[in-house]
Amino acid sequence: MKKILILLSILAFTFHDAVSQDAGDVETNGMLAFNYAISTGFGSTSDYIDNVSFRGFNFDYRRRLSSNVSAGVLIGWTHFYQKLDRDLYTAPDNPNVAVNAVQTRVLSSIPISLQGHYYFTQNSGIDPYVGFGMGAYRIEYEKWWGAIQDRDDQWKFGLNLQAGTTVPITKDYLGFNFALVYHWIPYTYNEVDGISYLNLNLGLYLNF
Amino acid sequence: MKRIAIFGLLIGVVASCAPDPARDLTAEETDLIITRKSETHDYSQDMLYAIFDQVIELEDDTIKLSDTDLDRSIIDQIRANMADYGYTESLDSLGNPDTTDPNLDIVLLVAKFTQTEGAAAVQGGYWQGYPGYWNPWYQGYPGSGWYNPGYTALYQYESGSVIIDMFDWAKRNEEILFPIWEGGLRGILTGNAESGNSRVLNAVDQAFRQSPYLNKNQ
Numbered sequence: 001m002k003k004i005l006i007l008l009s010i011l012a013f014t015f016h017d018a019v020s021q022d023a024g025d026v027e028t029n030g031m032l033a034f035n036y037a038i039s040t041g042f043g044s045t046s047d048y049i050d051n052v053s054f055r056g057f058n059f060d061y062r063r064r065l066s067s068n069v070s071a072g073v074l075i076g077w078t079h080f081y082q083k084l085d086r087d088l089y090t091a092p093d094n095p096n097v098a099v100n101a102v103q104t105r106v107l108s109s110i111p112i113s114l115q116g117h118y119y120f121t122q123n124s125g126i127d128p129y130v131g132f133g134m135g136a137y138r139i140e141y142e143k144w145w146g147a148i149q150d151r152d153d154q155w156k157f158g159l160n161l162q163a164g165t166t167v168p169i170t171k172d173y174l175g176f177n178f179a180l181v182y183h184w185i186p187y188t189y190n191e192v193d194g195i196s197y198l199n200l201n202l203g204l205y206l207n208f
Numbered sequence: 209m210k211r212i213a214i215f216g217l218l219i220g221v222v223a224s225c226a227p228d229p230a231r232d233l234t235a236e237e238t239d240l241i242i243t244r245k246s247e248t249h250d251y252s253q254d255m256l257y258a259i260f261d262q263v264i265e266l267e268d269d270t271i272k273l274s275d276t277d278l279d280r281s282i283i284d285q286i287r288a289n290m291a292d293y294g295y296t297e298s299l300d301s302l303g304n305p306d307t308t309d310p311n312l313d314i315v316l317l318v319a320k321f322t323q324t325e326g327a328a329a330v331q332g333g334y335w336q337g338y339p340g341y342w343n344p345w346y347q348g349y350p351g352s353g354w355y356n357p358g359y360t361a362l363y364q365y366e367s368g369s370v371i372i373d374m375f376d377w378a379k380r381n382e383e384i385l386f387p388i389w390e391g392g393l394r395g396i397l398t399g400n401a402e403s404g405n406s407r408v409l410n411a412v413d414q415a416f417r418q419s420p421y422l423n424k425n426q
Contacts, residue, residue, distance in 0.1 A: 055226060063320075067320075069353055079226050081226070081227060081229075083229070083232060085236070088418050091242075094244075095244070096244055096245045096246070097242060097244045098242070098243045098244075098418045098419070099240060099241070099242050100240065100241035100414050100418055101240050102233065102237040102238075104229035104232065104233070106227070106229060108228075136395075142229065144229045144230070144234065145240055146237060146238040146239060146240045146394070146395065147230050147233060147238040147395075149230075150239070
């Protein structure tokens with residue numbers, strides 16, 4: 001994890017320099033947040049995996065269109081993982097077959113989503129916001145019966161809702177980003193009938 | 209676009225740090241005990257059974273009989289479970305399996321798969337080792353997509369698997385004979401030798417435990 005944070009930091013500053021040059025340093029109207037995400041599923045997602053996910057992160061790039069509206073892109077990765085104790089299951093396609101197995105369940109979601117945000121204050125210090133996003137979600141489902149894998153990958157159209165706040169560390173440049181992001185993706189496979197999960201984003205943002 | 213590509217690349221790098229479930233399992237945790245019951249057979253009428261006292265070994269394209277200590281232990285464990293469930297074994301005066309008793313209801317066969325490559329060994333699909341039986345279920349396994357087309361199927365019994373089949377003796381002359389019950393102990397003979405015997409015997413117990421409809425004492 002430490003390596004990942006170092007990598008993100010290096011990328012943040014590289015990216016900041018590159019974008020600053022592109023924009024000619026005219027004014028600070030872009031923001032890039034790097035968030036670590038803790039996640040929990042709901043509905044059939046939590047029925048499938050009820051473990052809280054501590055493997056997740058996302059990039060949240062925004063550009064101000066006006067003093068309290070921005071548009072941007074969210075790209076992320078959330079990874080749910082649960083290894084269950086040995087148990088007895090009915091085969092999903094045959095009620096006469098019983099399978100005693102150690103099951104490992106995995107669910108990954110990779111959103112590439114267009115975002116819109118509304119800010120309740122106008123760039124003055126702590127800046128709470130709400131947001132809405134929609135885009136493509138790559139869903140990767142795995143169910144392992146012992147070492148036998150049942151896998152499914154799909155691209156799906158999905159939606160997300162955000163509420164969060166930025167908290168500046170330095171004026172106009174660097175700060176913390178805290179947000180709750182609820183994702184919904186109409187993915188169905190086996191017992192999963194619609195994916196919904198909540199990211200708790202804890203991150204740093206850069207203004208440029 | 210370049211920015212999205214950078215993000216995508218970084219996500220790929222970090223995503224590759226995710227744990228690999230296949231490496232997160234001990235040999236024992238990979239074991240699967242798969243049982244299948246018949247939709248039509250009435251188990252309540254079965255009382256007298258015979259079990260073939262050698263294990264049918266499928267090694268690639270060859271089928272032979274095996275009689276190791278472990279094979280005998282497996283058969284004895286099956287006998288113990290059948291006795292617990294209230295069945296009586298048909299034996300002749302020398303203590304050998306007896307299929308001449310007119311009241312015989314069911315016959316049990318045990319097979320094991322050794323040194324097979326993929327699912328090739330089961331493509332033969334039958335054996336002649338014991339009263340001329342053949343088991344058409346095996347023909348369906350390789351590549352049949354029983355579980356999930358395109359992925360490794362649960363029912364590909366690879367090397368190290370043991371299968372217990374129960375047949376209805378009254379139907380012994382039918383051309384295609386499906387087992388009325390099957391217990392597949394998948395991968396049970398693989399892994400470390402120390403835990404081998406108890407692991408296999410526990411799996412035999414589990415196959416019966418998860419098939420309570422076989423129990424006459426209920």
